[in-house]
Amino acid sequence: xxxxxxxxxxxxxxxxxxxxxxPRRAAIKNITSFGTKVAAAALPFAFSTLFxxxxxxxATRSVNDVLNFALTAEIAELGLYNTGLGRTxxxxxxxxxxxxxxxxxxxxxxxxxxxxxxxNISPSNAALSFAANTxxxxxxxxxxxxxxxxxxxxxxxxxxxxxxxxxxxxxxxGVRAYKGQAPFLKGNAAVLTAAxxxxxxxxxxxxxxxxxxxxxxxxxxKPWITGDGATASxxxxxxxxxxxxxxxxxxxxxxxxxxxxxxxxxxxxxxxxAFDEPLTTDQVLAILxxxxxx
Amino acid sequence: MKTTTQEDVLAKEGMAxxxxxxxxxxxxxxxxxVATASSCQKHGGVVSDPTAIDLGTGDLAVLNYxxxxxxxxxxxYTQVVSSPYANITTEERSFLTDIRDHEVAHREFFKAAxxxxxxxxxxxxxxxxxxxxxxxxxxxxxAFEDLGVSAYNGAGYLIxxxxxxxLAxxxxxxxxxxxxxxxxxxxxxxxxxTIVNVSGSGLELSQTPQKVLDxxxxxxxxxxxxxxxxx
Numbered sequence: 001x002x003x004x005x006x007x008x009x010x011x012x013x014x015x016x017x018x019x020x021x022x023p024r025r026a027a028i029k030n031i032t033s034f035g036t037k038v039a040a041a042a043l044p045f046a047f048s049t050l051f052x053x054x055x056x057x058x059a060t061r062s063v064n065d066v067l068n069f070a071l072t073a074e075i076a077e078l079g080l081y082n083t084g085l086g087r088t089x090x091x092x093x094x095x096x097x098x099x100x101x102x103x104x105x106x107x108x109x110x111x112x113x114x115x116x117x118x119x120n121i122s123p124s125n126a127a128l129s130f131a132a133n134t135x136x137x138x139x140x141x142x143x144x145x146x147x148x149x150x151x152x153x154x155x156x157x158x159x160x161x162x163x164x165x166x167x168x169x170x171x172x173x174g175v176r177a178y179k180g181q182a183p184f185l186k187g188n189a190a191v192l193t194a195a196x197x198x199x200x201x202x203x204x205x206x207x208x209x210x211x212x213x214x215x216x217x218x219x220x221x222k223p224w225i226t227g228d229g230a231t232a233s234x235x236x237x238x239x240x241x242x243x244x245x246x247x248x249x250x251x252x253x254x255x256x257x258x259x260x261x262x263x264x265x266x267x268x269x270x271x272x273x274a275f276d277e278p279l280t281t282d283q284v285l286a287i288l289x290x291x292x293x294x
Numbered sequence: 295m296k297t298t299t300q301e302d303v304l305a306k307e308g309m310a311x312x313x314x315x316x317x318x319x320x321x322x323x324x325x326x327x328v329a330t331a332s333s334c335q336k337h338g339g340v341v342s343d344p345t346a347i348d349l350g351t352g353d354l355a356v357l358n359y360x361x362x363x364x365x366x367x368x369x370x371y372t373q374v375v376s377s378p379y380a381n382i383t384t385e386e387r388s389f390l391t392d393i394r395d396h397e398v399a400h401r402e403f404f405k406a407a408x409x410x411x412x413x414x415x416x417x418x419x420x421x422x423x424x425x426x427x428x429x430x431x432x433x434x435x436x437a438f439e440d441l442g443v444s445a446y447n448g449a450g451y452l453i454x455x456x457x458x459x460x461l462a463x464x465x466x467x468x469x470x471x472x473x474x475x476x477x478x479x480x481x482x483x484x485x486x487x488t489i490v491n492v493s494g495s496g497l498e499l500s501q502t503p504q505k506v507l508d509x510x511x512x513x514x515x516x517x518x519x520x521x522x523x524x525x
Contacts, residue, residue, distance in 0.1 A: 098484060101492070105485060108496025179463040182450070186459060189451035196447040197497035199463065201490055203470035208484045211475060222392065223475040224468055257403055258461060265402040270395035274403075275464040276471075 061184040061281070063191050068122045069281065070195070071113040073177055076291055077170040078106045078130040079137050084167070086132035087157050095212065102205050109198055116191070137291050139166060141244050144293035152244035152290070161217035164209055165235050169248045171206035172225070173279070173287050175199060176248075180278035203276070210234070224273040228253040247287055251277045347413055349503075351523040353454050358413045359503055360462065361404035362519055363445055366510060367438050368397040369418040374435070379428045386479060393435075393472050400465055419515040432480050439473035440489050441509055442466070447500035452524055470498075 061069075081103035084090055091099055110130060114121060128136050138144045142151035155162045178199035185192035207223035214221055219234035230236040232249035255263040255271040262271035279287075349355040349362070371394035378387060405412055424430040446466035453459045477484055490498050503524040511518040 101484060105490065105492060105496040108492075108494070112495045112497065175467050179460065179467065182459050182463050183456035186453075186456055192451050193447065193500055194497060196450045196463070196466070197500055200443045200447055200466055200470040200498045201485070201496065203467035204474040204485060204490070207471035207474035208478065211478055222389075224392070224396070224471045257464070258407055258457065260403050260406045262399050262403060266395040266399045270392060271399055273392065274396040274399035274468055275461075276467040277464060278460055 061181070063185060063188055064117060064120045066181045066184050066195070067113055067117050067191070068120075068125055069181065069284075070178065070198070071110065071117065071121070071125050072128070073170075073174055073284065073288060074106060074110045074113060075125065075128045075130045076137055076288060077167075077174060078103070078110055079132075079134040080139050080167055080170055081106055082130060082132040083134065083139065084157065084163050090157060090160055090163060092160065095216075098208070098212075102208070105201060105205070109201070112194070112198075116194070136293055138293045139291060141166070141290045143290055150240070152240040161213070161219075162241075164213045164216065165219075165233070165241075165245065168206060168209040168213060169233070169245055169287075171202055171209055173248050173284060174202040175206055175276060176279040177284040178202060179276065180280055180284070182278075222273070225249060225252050225276060226269050227272050244290060250279075250283065345517060346520040347517050349413065349519060349521040349524065353458055354408070354411050355521055355524050356449050356453050356462075357404060357408055357458065358411070359449060359507075359519075359521060359524060360446065360465070361401065361408060361412060362416060363442055363506070363510060364397060364400040364404055365416045366418055366513055367442060368394070368401040369416075370420060370423075370434065370438055370513075371397050373420060373425060374431055377425050379426055379431045381428065389475060389479070390435075393475075396468055396472070400468075413519075416519075417515040419513055422512075429480075432476055436473065436476045436480060439469055439476055441501075441506060442469040443473060444489070444499060444501040445503070445506040447498055448502050448506065449524065450500075452503075 081099065085096070085099060085103060107130075117125075128134070139153065139156045140151040141153045141156075142148075145151070148154050153162055153166050156166050157163060178195055182192065182195060182199075185195055210219075210221050210223045213219040213234060221232070221234035225232045228249045228251065229246045230242055232252050233242070233245035235241050235245035253272050254275075254277060255261065255268055257275055262274060265271070266274070349358045371390060375387070375391050375394045378390075382390075420434075423434050443466055446462050446469065450459060450462055453462060473489075474484060485492050487493055488499075490496065503521045507519050507521060
């Protein structure tokens with residue numbers, strides 16, 4: 001997916017987008033010249049900085065913004081399921097029925113979101129493929145680069161444990177992404193309820209995959225998220241993978257909720273596990289960008 | 295039923311209540327409930343009638359609704375851990391202890407956050423459950439978790455305060471994680487049409503407070519919970 005297309009889509013959905021960023025048209029122009037002058041790897045940073053400027057915590061987003069945002073994440077996730085299921089010898093036969101079930105449910109989420117959006121689907125989302133071996137995504141987390149040395153998950157389709165870890169990262173990102181978007185849907189009962197009803201399914205999937213990883217690879221993780229970093233992700237090495245996986249769990253180690261010290265009631269780890277934390281829009285985009293082929 | 299007076303609760307938990315109200319921006323609603331409650335027979339901070347515990351109105355009703363469900367779950371897992379079923383494995387005991395702690399954390403969170411506006415302590419009735427039998431325990435665990443998920447999802451749109459909505463979201467996904475693990479322990483499908491519309495939209499099947507309370511009340515001794523204003 002072309003990042004510039006995404007920005008254009010947002011501009012279409014949110015005509016004030018350019019007013020939020022400063023200087024107005026120069027920002028888009030800068031991004032363009034940025035893209036041509038510096039390495040592609042630098043783009044996501046500039047991209048996420050631009051988003052941070054445009055969408056602070058207090059910014060509002062339209063229902064269609066949220067649905068399109070969710071759809072991008074769901075399509076990326078579905079492509080990972082489809083590509084994995086298409087690789088001979090990757091998924092053991094005994095796990096295929098469960099992974100297939102999860103894939104089928106994710107397919108329905110994509111269908112549901114597209115149906116809700118109708119003609120309001122963003123052009124960049126409309127152009128994305130979730131088929132096996134989709135050209136739009138780089139599931140090694142390398143932003144489409146051919147430099148294997150910079151890929152966090154180079155063996156995603158040859159090592160089942162790595163595949164499950166990346167799948168798990170997508171599901172947990174999904175949980176956190178929907179949670180963070182929920183306030184933007186307040187006031188639209190039907191869409192909010194639908195989003196919540198997808199959110200909990202993502203959590204069921206994430207928990208299942210975390211359990212599967214613990215059984216398959218001995219990853220020291222539970223179905224729920226303990227702490228942050230490698231403790232939460234179960235990915236301690238290699239360094240690139242650990243860093244990429246840790247980004248998914250930033251902020252999960254908190255033990256205070258709405259001013260109430262939860263660690264005063266239960267152990268610190270239980271206090272961390274008992275509440276899943278949201279991710280902001282730009283945090284999610286920063287994670288997703290690593291998996292998008294420009 | 296908790297019989298602490300409003301004044302005692304406020305004196306004891308004044309700090310917590312003040313920070314909650316500041317956080318909530320719900321001072322006006324809370325003050326209204328407290329004012330009404332002080333002129334009536336009361337349980338916790340919510341007006342009661344002689345035959346039922348009315349959860350009240352607005353965000354406080356949703357929070358008390360969640361508090362009631364978390365009380366049930368916490369009590370259930372507390373009993374599961376203190377009198378484990380026959381042949382429980384070390385790993386199962388560890389998971390169920392974790393889940394107990396999460397539910398206790400949720401219960402205590404709502405209690406502290408609601409402070410003087412909280413309903414009293416419920417008296418659970420788990421007489422249907424055979425705590426010595428693995429299948430009975432895990433089947434009820436599954437039922438409680440699925441009920442919790444469907445309850446939070448079905449009440450989300452009733453929440454006025456965005457911060458509460460996120461808090462409910464923080465908790466519901468953990469309940470869903472519990473549900474998934476319990477299903478794995480039972481050796482059943484991770485999702486099926488009874489909880490997630492697997493053959494249709496792929497969405498969880500949320501339930502209204504009325505439907506949820508009908509089910510939850512089967513596990514409560516004494517006056518049933520009602521929420522006529524949560525719809």
